[in-house]
Amino acid sequence: MPPKQSDSEKRPTIRDVAARAGVSVPTVSRALIGNYPVAPATRSKVLRAVRELDYVVNAHARALAGATTKTIAFIVDDVTGPFYAHIARGVETEAASQGRLCLLCTTHGDPERELAVVELMREQHAEAVIVVGGGYDDEHYTERMTYFARALDRAGSHLVLCGRPSLGEDVPATTVHYENESGAYAMTAHLLSAGHRTIAYLGRGPGLSTTDERVAGFRRAHADYGVPLDDTLILPGEFSKAAGYDRTQELLEWRSDVTAIFAATDMVAAGVLRALRKAGVQVPQDMSVAGFDDIPLAADLTPALTTVRVPHEDLGRESVRLALSREQGAPAGRAVLGTHIVVRESVAPPRQPRD
Amino acid sequence: MPPKQSDSEKRPTIRDVAARAGVSVPTVSRALIGNYPVAPATRSKVLRAVRELDYVVNAHARALAGATTKTIAFIVDDVTGPFYAHIARGVETEAASQGRLCLLCTTHGDPERELAVVELMREQHAEAVIVVGGGYDDEHYTERMTYFARALDRAGSHLVLCGRPSLGEDVPATTVHYENESGAYAMTAHLLSAGHRTIAYLGRGPGLSTTDERVAGFRRAHADYGVPLDDTLILPGEFSKAAGYDRTQELLEWRSDVTAIFAATDMVAAGVLRALRKAGVQVPQDMSVAGFDDIPLAADLTPALTTVRVPHEDLGRESVRLALSREQGAPAGRAVLGTHIVVRESVAPPRQPRD
Structure with a gap:
C-alpha cells in the first residue's frame, strides 16, 4: 500500500x-x-x-x-581460473562503485577470439576495454592489438592490458602489470638458497608472455647464484591441475636428480602434489614444491603451499581506476603492482640427491 | 601487406x-x-x-x-566463489555460442542491490536476465522480484532464476534449479548410514533459500532414519572458509559428542578441516566431514573431501538455453538438474563417542 x-x-x-x-x-x-x-x-x-x-x-x-549505460568490458581467458576470477571481482567492484556496468567475455585461450572480442567491444561503445592475463608472442597478434588500441582511442574508449606487458610507448593503451619476472626470481632464489641445484620449472605455456616473464626470472636467479640451468627442466604444460599431475609423473620416470619443482601456478602445484603423493615421494623431505598466485586454497593443500602472492583483486581495481581517470589524449598510464613470496611448508633444504 | x-x-x-x-x-x-x-x-x-x-x-x-548487440545479463553474488564462477562459465560459453554478449553484475549478497541490478538490466534491454544463486526469504523481496519478472516479460525480455526456487506458477520466470534438498538428504543419509547419530550442520545463511533447502534435506534424512535432530547443531555461518574455521573451533569447545560435520559448502569444509587439524582431531577417525559443491580442489584437501556434486556449468548453460528457446507468452520453463554424492576419504564410521 x-x-x-x-x-x-x-x-x-x-x-x-x-x-x-x-x-x-x-x-x-x-x-x-x-x-x-x-x-x-x-x-x-x-x-x-x-x-x-x-x-x-x-x-x-x-x-x-x-550514467549507467556506460560499460566497462573485460575480457578473460576463463572466468573459473582463480587468477581471472579475482581480477574480475576487482574490476567489477571498482566499476560498480563508479556507476558502470561490466561486460564480461571469455576467449578460452584463443588469440583470434580475443581480437574479435576486443573489436566487438569497440562496436558496443565500451568506455574501457580491459584485457586480462598474459599476451601472445606473435607478430600478427601484436599488430592487430596495436591497431585496436588506436581504434579504441579514436572512438573515445581505452584499452587496458592487465597482467601483460606494454605494446610500446607509442601505443595508446594503459598497462597494469604485476612483478611477474621478479616474483619468479624471488621464488627461484628461495629454492636455490635452500640448497637446491636441480630445479624443474613446470608449466611453460607456449608463446605466452606470462610464461616468458616467469622463465626469465627463473633464469636470472640461476645466473645470479652461478648455478647452471638445464633447459630440458623447463617443462611445457597447460596451467591446469591435470598438466601438473601428468608432467610430474613423466618427470619422476625420467629424472631422479630433481629436488624441487617450481609450478607455473598453484593449480599446477596441486597436480604436482597429487602425483608426488601417489608416487610416495614426500614433500618437502624428498621434493620441494612451490607455486605462483596464492589462491585461497593454497594454504589448505598438503603440505601448505609456498607460493608467490599476486594481488589479483588490486590489479582489477587499478585497471578500472586508471582507465576512468585518464584524460583523452593523455599519455598511456602504467602501474606495476608488487608480488611477494608466502613461505609455508612445501619447501625445505634437499635431504640428499635422490638416488 | x-x-x-x-x-x-x-x-x-x-x-x-x-x-x-x-x-x-x-x-x-x-x-x-x-x-x-x-x-x-x-x-x-x-x-x-x-x-x-x-x-x-x-x-x-x-x-x-x-546479432551481437543482444546481451544476456547475469547477476551473481560474488564471481570468485567457485559455485558462481562455474555457473558463470556455463552462461558465458552458451551465450557466446549463440552469438550473445554477457553482462555481469555482482551483488555481494545484498537483496536490495540485486533488485536494483535486475531493473537496470531491463533498462539495458537485456534479452534475458539470469539471477544466479539462492534467493531471499523476505516478502518484500519476493514481491519486487515478481514485479520485475512481469516487467521484463512485458519488455520482451525474460527472467531466469538459476539455483533458486520458483516464484510461483503464475509468474513469467524460468527456473533452473538443482537437486538441492535431495543432495543434502543423500549426504545426511550417508553419514547416518555410517553410524553417526550426532551430526552438526555448519553454515546456515540467514533467510537464504539455498540454506533452507539443505536444512530441509538434513531434517528429512534424520526423520527417515528415526534419529532425533538437535536443532542447536544447525550452526549459523557465512559460506566461507573463515566461518568454517571459527564455528568449528567454537563447536569443539562446546560439544564433545559430535562425530560428523556436514559443511554447507566445500569452502566451509576447508575451514572445518583446518580447525580440526589445528585441534589435533583426526579426520575421518575422530570426526567425519562432508561438503557440498565438489569444487575443483575438493579432492586435493586432506583428507580428500566427500561432497555433493552440483553440475554448476550445466546450470549456467541450461539457463541460457531455456531463456533463448522460449517463445514469447509461452509458459515459464523449468528444469531441475541432478546432484549426487562423491565419496572420497573424509567420512568413516564413528570410532566411538568422543569423551
Whole structure:
C-alpha cells in the first residue's frame, strides 16, 4: 500500500526518498546501487524511506540511466581460473562503485577470439576495454592489438592490458602489470638458497608472455647464484591441475636428480602434489614444491603451499581506476603492482640427491 | 601487406574470407567469434584465409553487429566463489555460442542491490536476465522480484532464476534449479548410514533459500532414519572458509559428542578441516566431514573431501538455453538438474563417542 502522498497520482521519485531519509539524491543512489562508502546507518535510513514510500527501484534506475549505460568490458581467458576470477571481482567492484556496468567475455585461450572480442567491444561503445592475463608472442597478434588500441582511442574508449606487458610507448593503451619476472626470481632464489641445484620449472605455456616473464626470472636467479640451468627442466604444460599431475609423473620416470619443482601456478602445484603423493615421494623431505598466485586454497593443500602472492583483486581495481581517470589524449598510464613470496611448508633444504 | 585483390581500394569482406576458405559466411562468423561446433580443419581454413586476405576483424564485427548487440545479463553474488564462477562459465560459453554478449553484475549478497541490478538490466534491454544463486526469504523481496519478472516479460525480455526456487506458477520466470534438498538428504543419509547419530550442520545463511533447502534435506534424512535432530547443531555461518574455521573451533569447545560435520559448502569444509587439524582431531577417525559443491580442489584437501556434486556449468548453460528457446507468452520453463554424492576419504564410521 503506498502511503499518503501530496499527489496520489504520482509515483514517488528519488527526490522523495532523499527528502524522507534526510539525505542527498546521490546518497540514495549510492545506497541502492551499492557504492561502498555509504555508512550503514545512512543506508538503513534510505532503505526505510524506500519501504515507507514503496519507491520502485525502476524510477531510480531511470534517473540513473544516463550514467549507467556506460560499460566497462573485460575480457578473460576463463572466468573459473582463480587468477581471472579475482581480477574480475576487482574490476567489477571498482566499476560498480563508479556507476558502470561490466561486460564480461571469455576467449578460452584463443588469440583470434580475443581480437574479435576486443573489436566487438569497440562496436558496443565500451568506455574501457580491459584485457586480462598474459599476451601472445606473435607478430600478427601484436599488430592487430596495436591497431585496436588506436581504434579504441579514436572512438573515445581505452584499452587496458592487465597482467601483460606494454605494446610500446607509442601505443595508446594503459598497462597494469604485476612483478611477474621478479616474483619468479624471488621464488627461484628461495629454492636455490635452500640448497637446491636441480630445479624443474613446470608449466611453460607456449608463446605466452606470462610464461616468458616467469622463465626469465627463473633464469636470472640461476645466473645470479652461478648455478647452471638445464633447459630440458623447463617443462611445457597447460596451467591446469591435470598438466601438473601428468608432467610430474613423466618427470619422476625420467629424472631422479630433481629436488624441487617450481609450478607455473598453484593449480599446477596441486597436480604436482597429487602425483608426488601417489608416487610416495614426500614433500618437502624428498621434493620441494612451490607455486605462483596464492589462491585461497593454497594454504589448505598438503603440505601448505609456498607460493608467490599476486594481488589479483588490486590489479582489477587499478585497471578500472586508471582507465576512468585518464584524460583523452593523455599519455598511456602504467602501474606495476608488487608480488611477494608466502613461505609455508612445501619447501625445505634437499635431504640428499635422490638416488 | 594485403595480397592482390580485384579492387585494391576495397578492404576484404567476410564474403571474401568465406569464398577463399571455401565455406559459408556463417561458418566464418562462427569460427571467428567462437561458436563451438566448427571442425578444427574448417577453422584452420578460415584462419588461413583471414591471414592471407589481411581481413580485419573490424569488418567482421560490423557485419555481425545486428546479432551481437543482444546481451544476456547475469547477476551473481560474488564471481570468485567457485559455485558462481562455474555457473558463470556455463552462461558465458552458451551465450557466446549463440552469438550473445554477457553482462555481469555482482551483488555481494545484498537483496536490495540485486533488485536494483535486475531493473537496470531491463533498462539495458537485456534479452534475458539470469539471477544466479539462492534467493531471499523476505516478502518484500519476493514481491519486487515478481514485479520485475512481469516487467521484463512485458519488455520482451525474460527472467531466469538459476539455483533458486520458483516464484510461483503464475509468474513469467524460468527456473533452473538443482537437486538441492535431495543432495543434502543423500549426504545426511550417508553419514547416518555410517553410524553417526550426532551430526552438526555448519553454515546456515540467514533467510537464504539455498540454506533452507539443505536444512530441509538434513531434517528429512534424520526423520527417515528415526534419529532425533538437535536443532542447536544447525550452526549459523557465512559460506566461507573463515566461518568454517571459527564455528568449528567454537563447536569443539562446546560439544564433545559430535562425530560428523556436514559443511554447507566445500569452502566451509576447508575451514572445518583446518580447525580440526589445528585441534589435533583426526579426520575421518575422530570426526567425519562432508561438503557440498565438489569444487575443483575438493579432492586435493586432506583428507580428500566427500561432497555433493552440483553440475554448476550445466546450470549456467541450461539457463541460457531455456531463456533463448522460449517463445514469447509461452509458459515459464523449468528444469531441475541432478546432484549426487562423491565419496572420497573424509567420512568413516564413528570410532566411538568422543569423551
